[in-house]
Amino acid sequence: MATNIIFKNKEAKKKESLIKVISDLMSISCDQLCIFFATEDNQNRPNWKNKYDDNYDLQGFYVKIDLEGIPSPWPDEINCILGKFYEHFIWISKRICESEDIHFAWIYAHELQHLKQSLKNPYLLIVAKLLKYVKYEIVDIDIPTEFECDGKAKHIVARIFGEEKSNAYINKMSVGSKYNEARYGRLLQLKISPEYDVEEEIQRAIYTNIKTLKEFQKQMQNSASTNWNIDIDRLCKCENPHNAIMSSVTKISFNDTTF
Numbered sequence: 001m002a003t004n005i006i007f008k009n010k011e012a013k014k015k016e017s018l019i020k021v022i023s024d025l026m027s028i029s030c031d032q033l034c035i036f037f038a039t040e041d042n043q044n045r046p047n048w049k050n051k052y053d054d055n056y057d058l059q060g061f062y063v064k065i066d067l068e069g070i071p072s073p074w075p076d077e078i079n080c081i082l083g084k085f086y087e088h089f090i091w092i093s094k095r096i097c098e099s100e101d102i103h104f105a106w107i108y109a110h111e112l113q114h115l116k117q118s119l120k121n122p123y124l125l126i127v128a129k130l131l132k133y134v135k136y137e138i139v140d141i142d143i144p145t146e147f148e149c150d151g152k153a154k155h156i157v158a159r160i161f162g163e164e165k166s167n168a169y170i171n172k173m174s175v176g177s178k179y180n181e182a183r184y185g186r187l188l189q190l191k192i193s194p195e196y197d198v199e200e201e202i203q204r205a206i207y208t209n210i211k212t213l214k215e216f217q218k219q220m221q222n223s224a225s226t227n228w229n230i231d232i233d234r235l236c237k238c239e240n241p242h243n244a245i246m247s248s249v250t251k252i253s254f255n256d257t258t259f
Contacts, residue, residue, distance in 0.1 A: 003033045004086070012037035012097035015104060018160075022105055025156055026112045030119060032087035036078065041093045059107050060092040062114035064122060088115055102161050102169045109156040113149040121199060121242060123249040126228055127235070128202055133216050134209045141186060144201035151192035199241035207236045227251060 003023075007013040066087050078091065096107045117124050128145040140146045158166040167188060174184035206213060213232055220226040231248040238244035 003030070003035060006034065006036045008039045009037045009094060009097035012092065012104075015097075015101065018101055018105060019108065021160060022109050022112065022156060025159060026109065026116070026152075028112060028116060028119075030088060030115065032085075033090070033115070034086040034088070035090045035092070037092050037097050038078075038094050039097075041095055059096045060090065060111050062088070062090050062111045062118070062125075064118045064125070065089050067122060067126070088118065090115065102157060102165065103173075105160060106153045106157050106169075109153040110149045113152040114145070117145055117148070117198060121245055123245050124199060124202065126249055127206065127230060127245055130213050130217065130230065131202075131205055131209070134212055141183060141190075144198050144205060147190075147201075148192060148196065148198045150187060151190055151196070154187060154190055155192075197241065199245055203235060203241040203244055206232060210236060 005019070007016075012019075064087065090111045092104075092108060092111070096104055099107075114125065125145060128143055131143045141150055154166065154170075157169070161169075170184050170188045174181050174188070210232055217226070217230060217232065221229065229250050231250075235244045235248035238247065
């Protein structure tokens with residue numbers, strides 16, 4: 001994996017051997033990748049809190065910089081010119097860098113799987129974002145891309161620490177709130193078939209919620225709050241899920257300027 005790893009966090013540096021094991025198990029081949037182990041949590045986000053909570057995206061993120069840029073507002077310690085040098089970027093928060101190894105491994109494997117999804121189909125995560133605005137029982141795990149990432153993370157954690165410790169970790173995480181109880185209770189039972197096709201599942205989920213998603217996308221475009229146009233009809237009609245996603249996503253142009 002052709003990667004620049006930035007260890008801003010000293011505790012993450014101590015996990016370097018674990019990071020290598022996870023990366024090797026994930027079998028990722030990727031150029032222009034930067035992985036940033038932070039000394040800060042992202043306090044710029046409007047829902048930031050100064051202690052561990054239910055906000056899953058505060059723990060880390062993956063982004064394909066050339067398509068989406070670094071999420072704004074980004075953490076203070078990330079240099080905004082990274083996009084000039086890297087195509088892919090993974091950020092792991094301070095709280096995760098300094099967490100126990102098994103929790104760190106879960107989050108890191110989860111974000112690496114997002115990278116693999118993007119390498120498989122660069123528009124997959126853009127389409128998946130639409131589903132975040134549909135009322136799911138549990139938003140993150142019910143979106144196919146997140147379901148696959150948690151399934152892969154569970155597999156990697158079990159490979160490294162053993163199934164007994166993996167299940168004990170999930171049970172421990174399931175206390176503290178109704179959200180955690182529901183989420184981690186489902187993760188305990190989570191198994192992904194080798195035949196699981198995340199592109200097919202995304203296409204099916206879009207089709208199931210087609211009316212709601214078309215209305216929401218129109219609202220987003222009318223308010224100029226998205227840079228993407230997703231031809232939902234085309235996406236749902238194309239028989240090949242990969243081609244459906246690849247051919248249905250385009251940048252929006254305003255006044256002959258493409259953003």
